[in-house]
Structure formats: structure tokens, C-alpha cells
Amino acid sequence: MLWAxxxxxxDLVIRGARVLDPVEGxxxxxxxxxxxxxxxxxxxxxxxxxxxxxxxxxxxxAPAFVDPHVHLRTPGREDEETIASGTAAAAAGGYCAVxxxxxxxxxxxxxxxxxALSGAAAQEAEIPVGFLAAxxxxxEGRQLTEMGELADCGAxxxxxxxxxxxxxxxxxxxxxxxxxxxxxxxLHCEEPTLSRDGQMHEGAVSAELGFTGYPSVAxxxxxxxxxxxxxYEQLPxxxxxxxxxxxxxxxxxxxxxxxxxxxxxxxxxxxxxDEAVRTLDPNxxxxxxxxxxxxxxxxxxxxRDGTIAAVATDHAPHARHEKEVPFEAAPxxxxxxxxxxxxxxxxxxxxxxxxxxxxxxxxxxxxARIFGLDRPRIEVGAAANVTLIDTNASWRVTxxxxxxxxxxxxxxxxxxxxxxxxTVAAGRVAFEQ
Amino acid sequence: xxxxxxxxxxxxxxxxxxxxxxxxxADLTRDDVERLxxxxxxxxxxLEREVKKLPTLRGHTVVNVFxxxxxxxxxxxxxxxxxxxxxxxxxxxxxxxxxxxxxLKDTALTLAxxxxxxxxxxxxxxxxxxxxxxxxxxxxxxxxxxxxxxxxQALLDLYTIQEExxxxxxxxxxxxxxxxxxxxxxxNIQALVxxxxxxxxxxxxxxxxxxxxxxxxxxxxxxGTIAAADVVYVLRMQxxxxxxxxxxxxxxxxxxxxxxxxxxxxxxxxxxxxxGPMNRGVEIDPAVADAPESLIETQVRAGLxxxxxxLYDLLTHGPVAAPALAIHEVA
Numbered sequence: 001m002l003w004a005x006x007x008x009x010x011d012l013v014i015r016g017a018r019v020l021d022p023v024e025g026x027x028x029x030x031x032x033x034x035x036x037x038x039x040x041x042x043x044x045x046x047x048x049x050x051x052x053x054x055x056x057x058x059x060x061x062a063p064a065f066v067d068p069h070v071h072l073r074t075p076g077r078e079d080e081e082t083i084a085s086g087t088a089a090a091a092a093g094g095y096c097a098v099x100x101x102x103x104x105x106x107x108x109x110x111x112x113x114x115x116a117l118s119g120a121a122a123q124e125a126e127i128p129v130g131f132l133a134a135x136x137x138x139x140e141g142r143q144l145t146e147m148g149e150l151a152d153c154g155a156x157x158x159x160x161x162x163x164x165x166x167x168x169x170x171x172x173x174x175x176x177x178x179x180x181x182x183x184x185x186x187l188h189c190e191e192p193t194l195s196r197d198g199q200m201h202e203g204a205v206s207a208e209l210g211f212t213g214y215p216s217v218a219x220x221x222x223x224x225x226x227x228x229x230x231x232y233e234q235l236p237x238x239x240x241x242x243x244x245x246x247x248x249x250x251x252x253x254x255x256x257x258x259x260x261x262x263x264x265x266x267x268x269x270x271x272x273x274d275e276a277v278r279t280l281d282p283n284x285x286x287x288x289x290x291x292x293x294x295x296x297x298x299x300x301x302x303x304r305d306g307t308i309a310a311v312a313t314d315h316a317p318h319a320r321h322e323k324e325v326p327f328e329a330a331p332x333x334x335x336x337x338x339x340x341x342x343x344x345x346x347x348x349x350x351x352x353x354x355x356x357x358x359x360x361x362x363x364x365x366x367x368a369r370i371f372g373l374d375r376p377r378i379e380v381g382a383a384a385n386v387t388l389i390d391t392n393a394s395w396r397v398t399x400x401x402x403x404x405x406x407x408x409x410x411x412x413x414x415x416x417x418x419x420x421x422x423t424v425a426a427g428r429v430a431f432e433q
Numbered sequence: 434x435x436x437x438x439x440x441x442x443x444x445x446x447x448x449x450x451x452x453x454x455x456x457x458x459a460d461l462t463r464d465d466v467e468r469l470x471x472x473x474x475x476x477x478x479x480l481e482r483e484v485k486k487l488p489t490l491r492g493h494t495v496v497n498v499f500x501x502x503x504x505x506x507x508x509x510x511x512x513x514x515x516x517x518x519x520x521x522x523x524x525x526x527x528x529x530x531x532x533x534x535x536x537l538k539d540t541a542l543t544l545a546x547x548x549x550x551x552x553x554x555x556x557x558x559x560x561x562x563x564x565x566x567x568x569x570x571x572x573x574x575x576x577x578x579x580x581x582x583x584x585x586q587a588l589l590d591l592y593t594i595q596e597e598x599x600x601x602x603x604x605x606x607x608x609x610x611x612x613x614x615x616x617x618x619x620x621n622i623q624a625l626v627x628x629x630x631x632x633x634x635x636x637x638x639x640x641x642x643x644x645x646x647x648x649x650x651x652x653x654x655x656x657g658t659i660a661a662a663d664v665v666y667v668l669r670m671q672x673x674x675x676x677x678x679x680x681x682x683x684x685x686x687x688x689x690x691x692x693x694x695x696x697x698x699x700x701x702x703x704x705x706x707x708x709g710p711m712n713r714g715v716e717i718d719p720a721v722a723d724a725p726e727s728l729i730e731t732q733v734r735a736g737l738x739x740x741x742x743x744l745y746d747l748l749t750h751g752p753v754a755a756p757a758l759a760i761h762e763v764a
Contacts, residue, residue: 206642207643327558
């Protein structure tokens with residue numbers, strides 16, 4: 001279930017954009033009319049019907065994005081992000097829905113906490129937001145949460161994100177028991193005894209800089225373990241923030257064997273390698289870490305061929321003072337909601353590495369499918385979930401440009417191409433610039 | 434796989450002016466290193482005089498900030514600054530606001546209020562000198578940041594080798610011990626390779642960082658390989674490496690037996706170095722440490738003149754055509 005504050009449904013005519021919905025097979029320069037939050041007409045020279053007209057000539061209108069993996073830091077760290085600020089950031093990034101991870105303080109591991117959150121979201125969320133609940137109490141990996149009741153309260157899925165489910169036996173029980181919920185299990189794959197004290201990818205760069213390495217095998221060995229359990233049980237699971245080539249290979253093998261398993265990758269893992277850590281900028285420190293170029297290339301290939309069905313930002317806001325410390329002391333995580341599309345467009349679409357259609361699908365229909373959400377689509381009769389993007393606009397990422405409460409972006413100082421101008425989420429104008 | 438643009442250049446902050454700081458050996462060219470060594474040599478000559486103090490850096494302020502204990506490095510930086518007539522101030526983490534939880538950034542900003550020309554920083558975390566360099570106007574000299582770099586140690590080691598052999602190019606240096614956790618090893622590998630020496634790392638397999646060969650050195654797990662070297666550089670072996678959950682080697686006893694540098698494992702005439710502090714009987718046999726082939730005391734003396742050269746070089750902004758001449762003029 002998703003929650004958002006209720007405001008007036010939009011009446012709009014978006015005129016003259018390139019309307020591109022890769023799943024619907026739509027790619028045409030046409031007008032789109034939205035009546036009361038529903039797409040009412042797609043065609044040439046549509047009547048305005050007294051609606052506001054948005055001149056969108058030269059812009060791109062696409063299904064709005066879905067982010068299956070964000071951290072809204074609420075409850076507990078509202079100084080870093082709130083439901084209001086995080087969803088405003090999402091709207092500015094072209095998103096019409098986000099799913100928040102439960103590793104808050106306290107962890108979302110009981111129906112009462114989930115109810116409080118969804119109640120707050122219904123008051124303040126700028127776009128629909130869903131909440132994953134924890135797999136284990138306090139995400140400590142010992143005792144399952146009351147998954148049935150949590151699902152009844154609308155949990156979008158289950159995850160102990162931030163930590164692995166270290167015990168294979170508990171993961172197996174979670175997979176088995178979780179079938180009563182019909183909601184996916186989303187797994188942070190990390191073998192903690194292999195990643196212990198790890199600060200960055202283990203390789204030539206960590207050897208030179210002196211960091212304790214967080215080897216790719218720390219992820220892939222856990223991906224392999226979890227997929228083996230899923231295969232044994234013949235049950236679905238979703239692998240969060242893939243970073244290593246071996247993990248992508250393992251996921252592809254499992255899918256080829258017919259297993260209903262899925263994976264996601266973040267813009268930073270798709271665009272950067274461990275070479276970026278040479279700057280010692282704490283804004284390139286995340287878990288899992290940036291890896292070698294062969295890993296990054298495997299993620300891009302996996303996204304292209306569909307092994308990786310979703311782009312997820314893993315938007316992880318951190319207070320400025322917590323990132324203004326030596327790299328080694330900084331917490332893991334970077335923001336991403338407001339820069340995801342421009343980053344991928346600038347670094348992968350414009351250079352011709354990925355097709356625009358692929359990126360749009362993996363940012364919207366792909367994640368929606370994994371989590372059983374309505375697919376944002378540009379079709380008469382569908383709820384209006386669209387984003388209008390100026391792909392010719394260049395803009396510089398600066399600290400004062402964010403709607404997020406935090407500014408720990410790996411893109412600070414970079415000039416990106418592609419700027420969101422308008423986001424309509426669940427039929428409401430959530431962002432306009 | 435299509436061509437993918439490499440983005441690391443765009444991510445880099447703009448290059449600072451040349452050698453504003455000394456944070457890593459990787460920031461130096463061969464010319465830089467050779468100039469620093471030449472400057473250090475001229476300071477060594479000046480220290481043979483009766484009046485050892487030079488007025489060169491009069492009016493400059495050098496602040497030493499040490500977040501980790503240190504004997505050699507902190508004392509030699511302080512004396513180096515004093516020998517050059519700079520004003521010095523030394524702050525240790527214990528007993529300062531750091532004890533009260535002050536962040537490195539705030540401590541740096543507090544010190545910056547005194548307009549120091551140089552901040553010498555020793556810190557347990559990689560990236561600390563970069564942070565201080567970002568938030569202050571001072572030249573930052575890295576006196577050791579976690580497992581990353583200890584560039585002045587490498588420079589004084591080069592100086593020591595140069596004094597002993599008259600050259601560095603073409604020499605073979607074996608670095609023995611806990612390379613994984615050693616900032617000294619990392620700085621020395623880079624510095625020695627930069628000056629044309631051959632470097633072999635000798636360590637138990639878990640203490641050899643994966644990928645370290647990319648720095649241009651070779652590796653071995655066999656202690657016998659040190660016999661081929663001109664210089665055997667021994668690293669400190671720390672007790673905490675044997676703790677539960679981090680068993681890099683089973684015991685110190687087994688380490689000493691298999692990788693300890695003993696007289697039997699050395700070839701006559703081989704020189705032995707150690708950055709200190711030593712664990713006698715663990716990584717180095719006491720007889721080896723005290724033998725005439727040991728350059729360990731020379732290293733300590735070199736520390737003073739090399740650090741004088743580093744301070745001088747940073748504060749006089751770059752290449753000095755004839756450093757010896759310049760110093761004799763002011764002396």
C-alpha cells in the first residue's frame with residue numbers, strides 16, 4: 001500500500017512533448033490531457049477544455065519513476081530527512097512512488113510503528129510512499145517480525161536492509177513464512193565476516209590507499225547463498241543494490257533456471273568505480289562500495305539485458321557534520337533521488353551506452369513489477385503518473401539545490417544533462433519548476 | 434560492452450596549486466623528491482655548525498597536531514621547525530578538546546584562527562589530512578594518516594639509503610612484515626619505485642594487500658627472498674593483528690619463527706632499516722637491530738633534516754635552484 005497527502009487532482013494539458021512510454025510502445029510528439037488526475041486523451045491538437053496548458057515542446061514526457069529503495073530516516077533522524085522532505089525530493093527527481101526501508105530508529109518491526117508512519121505519510125507525503133517492514137525484530141537477525149500483521153497494515157515488502165540476514169536458517173524461515181504475505185523479501189547481501197571493517201572495494205586502489213578492503217566476494221557469496229535457498233524453496237526474492245559482477249552472474253543463472261528472483265542497481269554503482277575513492281571524498285563512501293570497472297560494466301550489461309530489472313537510488317541522507325569527517329570515519333551512503341535520471345542520462349544514455357527507453361523502463365515499470373505496484377503508464381484511462389523532462393537542460397549540482405534535507409550527493413559540483421520540469425504523481429502535481 | 438566514459442576526472446576537486454600540501458608520496462614527482470633530498474643534505478651540513486639555528490622560517494608558524502602517540506615524528510617535526518626559527522605549537526589529542534568530543538573539522542578551524550602557515554597532522558583515520566586541507570588555508574603535512582601514508586618517513590628513508598649507498602636507482606629493497614596495515618610500507622613502495630629502486634614485499638599471505646603489485650613492486654611470502662636485497666626494511670608487527678576475528682597470523686611466535694629478520698637470514702653487508710618503534714625478538718632479532726649493518730639510528734637523524742627540508746620547501750613555494758646556496762646565505 002502507498003500513502004500520500006490528498007490535494008486537488010490535476011486538470012492539465014501537456015502540449016507538444018515527445019511522449020515516450022516504452023512498455024506501451026508509445027513514442028510520438030502528441031498532447032496529453034489529464035482530467036481530474038486521470039489521463040483522458042492522447043492525441044494531436046487536443047482541446048484545452050479550460051485546463052491549464054503546459055507548453056512542453058522539445059521536452060520528454062515519460063511514465064514517472066518508482067524507487068524501490070530509499071531511506072527517509074523517519075522516525076529517528078528527522079534532521080536528515082522526513083517523509084515530507086524525502087518525498088518532495090523524489091517528486092523533484094521525477095518519481096511518483098517510493099518505498100522506504102525500515103532501518104530507522106526504532107526499526108519498523110511492528111504494526112504500531114508502521115501504522116504511525118503510514119498515518120504521517122497520509123498527512124505529509126508529496127508523492128505516494130510505501131514502507132517495507134523488517135524481516136527480523138530490530139533487524140537483528142534473530143526473530144521474525146509479525147509479518148502477517150505487518151502485511152495486513154500495508155507493508156510493501158520485508159527487508160533488513162543495512163544488514164544481511166546473517167543466519168541462513170532464519171532467511172529460509174522468512175522466505176517460507178513470508179509466502180502468507182504475498183509481499184517480496186528484499187535482501188541486503190553481505191557476508192559480515194568478509195566485509196568486516198571494510199571501507200571500500202578491495203583491489204589495487206584499496207591496496208594503495210591503505211583501506212581495509214570490502215571484497216566483492218563478501219557480496220556475491222551471500223547472493224549465491226540466498227539464491228540457493230530461494231531455489232531450494234522455489235520462492236521469489238529481490239536482491240538489493242547489486243555491486244559485483246559475480247552477483248549479477250549468479251542472479252542471471254538463477255533467472256535462467258526459472259527462479260522468480262530480481263535485482264536492482266543504483267546510479268552510483270552504474271556510473272562510478274572505486275577509482276573515485278582516490279578523492280577521499282566521504283560522498284563516494286557507500287555500502288556496498290563502488291567496485292572495479294568490470295563490476296560496473298556487468299551492472300550496466302545486466303540492466304540492459306534485464307537481469308537487473310530496476311534502478312534504485314538507495315537514497316541515504318546523512319547530516320552534514322557526519323560526512324564532514326575523514327573518509328574512514330564517515331557513515332556509508334549517498335543521496336540520489338534528485339539526481340538519478342540526470343546522472344544516468346548524462347553518463348550512460350548520452351554517450352550511447354544505454355538506450356533512453358531502457359533507462360525509463362528500469363526506473364519505472366521494472367521496480368513497479370517487482371513490488372506489485374501499479375505500473376505508471378501513459379494510456380487513456382490510467383491514473384496520471386508522468387514526469388516531464390528537459391533533456392537538453394544542463395545544470396550544476398550544488399548543495400543549495402536540494403529538496404532533501406541532506407546534501408551528501410556524489411554528484412556535487414558536476415554538470416548534468418536532463419532536468420525534471422514537472423511531476424504528476426497519482427494524478428496530482430507534485431513538482432513543477 | 435560499449436565504451437563507457439570514465440568519470441573519475443570529473444569527480445576530482447580542482448587541482449590545488451602545486452605542492453601546497455604534502456599528503457601522499459603519490460603527489461610528488463621524482464624532481465620534487467630529489468630536490469627535497471638535496472635540501473635536506475644542505476641542512477645536514479648547516480647542522481654541523483656551532484650555531485644550529487637558521488633564521489629561514491622566522492615569522493612562520495608551524496602547528497603540530499597529533500591524534501596518535503608518536504615519539505620520533507612529533508619530536509623531529511618540532512625540532513625541525515625550531516631549527517628553522519619558526520614558531521611552533523604542539524597539540525596532542527589527549528588533554529585537548531578532542532577529549533571532549535570535538536570534531537577534527539572544528540579543531541582544525543580553531544587552530545586556523547591563529548593563521549598557521551603549516552599544520553602537521555598525525556591522525557588514525559585515512560582522509561584526515563585532506564579534510565584539514567579543505568577547511569583551512571594552511572599547508573598540511575601528513576605525519577601519518579591511518580594505514581594510508583607517512584610521506585616524511587619515506588623521504589627520510591630515501592635520504593638514509595642515499596647517504597649509505599650514494600644512490601637509490603637500481604637498488605633492491607625488501608620490505609618485510611605487516612604491509613597490509615602499514616602506512617610506512619605504502620609511502621616507501623611509492624617513493625622507492627619513483628626513484629628507480631626495485632621493491633619486493635615479503636609477508637605472510639594475509640598481510641599482503643590484494644592488488645598491491647599495481648604500485649610496481651613484487652611480492653613474496655618466503656623470507657628467504659630477502660637475501661637478494663641490498664636493503665632489508667623491517668616493519669613493525671602489531672599484537673592486535675592476532676586478535677580474535679582478525680587472525681592474520683596465528684601467533685607472534687609463529688610469525689617471529691617464519692618471518693623474523695635474524696642474522697642467519699641476512700647476507701653479509703646487507704643493510705637493515707626499521708621505522709620504529711621496534712618489537713625486538715618479534716619482527717627483528719635484537720642482534721640485527723644493534724649490528725653495524727643497521728641504519729636505524731641514521732634514520733632517526735635523517736628525520737630531522739628531511740622534515741626541515743619539507744617545511745622549507747612548502748613555505749618557500751617550490752623549486753629552489755640552489756638550496757645549499759640559499760641556506761648558506763641566510764646562515
